[in-house]
Structure formats: C-alpha cells, structure tokens
Amino acid sequence: MALPEPPYIAVYITSILSDDLDGYDELNDQMVKLSEEQPGYLGRESLPGEGNEERVVIYWRDLESLKGWRLHPEHQVAMRAGRERYYTSYDIRVTRVEREYGFRRDPAG
Amino acid sequence: MALPEPPYIAVYITSILSDDLDGYDELNDQMVKLSEEQPGYLGRESLPGEGNEERVVIYWRDLESLKGWRLHPEHQVAMRAGRERYYTSYDIRVTRVEREYGFRRDPAG
Numbered sequence: 121m122a123l124p125e126p127p128y129i130a131v132y133i134t135s136i137l138s139d140d141l142d143g144y145d146e147l148n149d150q151m152v153k154l155s156e157e158q159p160g161y162l163g164r165e166s167l168p169g170e171g172n173e174e175r176v177v178i179y180w181r182d183l184e185s186l187k188g189w190r191l192h193p194e195h196q197v198a199m200r201a202g203r204e205r206y207y208t209s210y211d212i213r214v215t216r217v218e219r220e221y222g223f224r225r226d227p228a229g
Numbered sequence: 230m231a232l233p234e235p236p237y238i239a240v241y242i243t244s245i246l247s248d249d250l251d252g253y254d255e256l257n258d259q260m261v262k263l264s265e266e267q268p269g270y271l272g273r274e275s276l277p278g279e280g281n282e283e284r285v286v287i288y289w290r291d292l293e294s295l296k297g298w299r300l301h302p303e304h305q306v307a308m309r310a311g312r313e314r315y316y317t318s319y320d321i322r323v324t325r326v327e328r329e330y331g332f333r334r335d336p337a338g
Contacts, residue, residue, distance in 0.1 A: 129327075130322070130324060138334075167276065167277075167284075168276075168277040168278060168279050168284075169277060170277050175276075175277075183327070203332055203334070207332065207334070208333075208334045209331065209332055209333045209334060210331060210332050211329070211330075211331040212329065212330055212331065213239070213326055213328075213329045214326070214327045214328045214329070215239060215324035215325060215326050215327060216324060216325045216327055217322055217323070217324050218238075218292070218323045218324060218325055219322075219323045220320070220321065220322045220323070221320075221321055222318065222319060222320040222321065223312055223316065223318055223319050224317075224318045225247075225312075225316070225317045225318060
C-alpha cells in the first residue's frame with residue numbers, strides 16, 4: 121500500500137469480537153468496499169491481534185474525509201450493528217502522522 | 230497505563246530482530262529505564278507481533294520531549310547498536326493523537 125508523504129490521518133481500531141458473528145463477515149466486506157469509494161480514503165492494514173481481538177489501521181487524507189465516512193448513513197447503520205451485536209468493546213485512536221522513517225540493513229554489510 | 234487527554238505523541242515502532250541478539254535484552258532494559266526518566270515520557274505498550282517482529286508504541290507529552298530522547302547520548306549509542314547488530318530493519322511512525330474514544334458493551338444489555 122502506497123501512502124503519501126505525511127501529514128495524513130491514521131485511525132487505529134482495536135475491537136473485541138463477540139460470539140454473535142452471524143453476518144459479520146458480509147457486513148465487514150461491504151463496509152470495506154464502501155469506504156474504499158469515499159473521497160480521501162488512502163488504504164488499510166490489518167495488524168496482528170490476540171485471541172478474539174481485531175486490529176486495523178485505516179488511512180485518510182485528512183480529518184474532513186474521515187468525518188465524511190463517519191457520517192455516511194450506511195456506515196452509521198453498520199456501526200450500530202457493531203455495538204449491538206458484533207463487538208463487546210472497541211477502542212479508536214485518531215492520529216495525525218507527523219513523520220515516518222525506516223532502516224533496512226545493507227544486505228552486503 | 231494512564232494517558233492524558235489528547236493531544237499527545239504516540240510513536241509506533243515495528244522492528245525485525247536479527248539473529249545476533251547477544252546483549253540485546255540488557256541494552257533494551259537499560260533504554261526502557263532511561264527513557265522512563267526523561268521529561269515528557271508518558272508510557273509504552275507492547276503490541277502483538279508476528280515471528281521475529283517486535284511492535285511497541287511509546288508515548289510522549291510533545292514533539293520536544295521526543296526530540297530530547299532521540300538526541301540523548303546513551304540512546305544514540307544504543308540506536309547505533311540496533312542498526313549494526315540487533316535489527317535487520319525497523320519502521321518508525323511519529324503520530325500526534327488527535328482524539329480517542331471507545332465502547333464497552335453494557336454487561337446487563
């Protein structure tokens with residue numbers, strides 16, 4: 121996934137799944153597809169989780185595009201289903217990426 | 230770990246460990262202890278990783294306190310050891326936490 125130069129928005133979501141997951145995968149796939157069509161959507165990444173924990177990071181151009189998604193009517197219905205059935209808890213952290221850098225060992229070094 | 234209200238800084242670090250880890254745990258423990266003594270340090274969290282991947286989030290009051298830590302002479306020596314011996318690669322993302330919220334299912338619901 122190619123991300124632009126910072127700044128951009130990274131939303132870190134950690135969810136604990138309930139044991140009532142009938143229809144969850146379909147709804148989740150729908151929401152992934154719908155989010156990909158939204159202006160300002162940049163991508164998503166799954167992170168390792170433990171047990172029935174799901175971790176994902178979703179990237180947006182700016183806070184305005186994230187707000188548009190949060191207020192999308194179909195997404196609002198899905199979020200309600202999440203709170204009522206699919207998740208026992210979740211935590212959402214909205215961050216602004218200030219800078220990024222990395223290191224790769226020289227293979228000849 | 231009690232974090233303050235946003236804004237604060239969250240530094241996401243993903244490292245791939247090499248197979249030359251002699252002395253790594255000791256150096257890592259020293260750096261954790263030293264970082265905890267720095268002004269503006271707020272805490273750290275390990276995240277699940279896969280294989281020889283290490284994931285950690287370190288929290289700072291602001292970019293100035295993070296900069297102080299980055300320039301700390303003992304930390305600079307440790308970072309060099311990391312690049313020369315202990316890590317084959319790492320990725321660092323410096324983020325500013327804009328807001329956080331969560332949901333807990335009502336146990337009686």
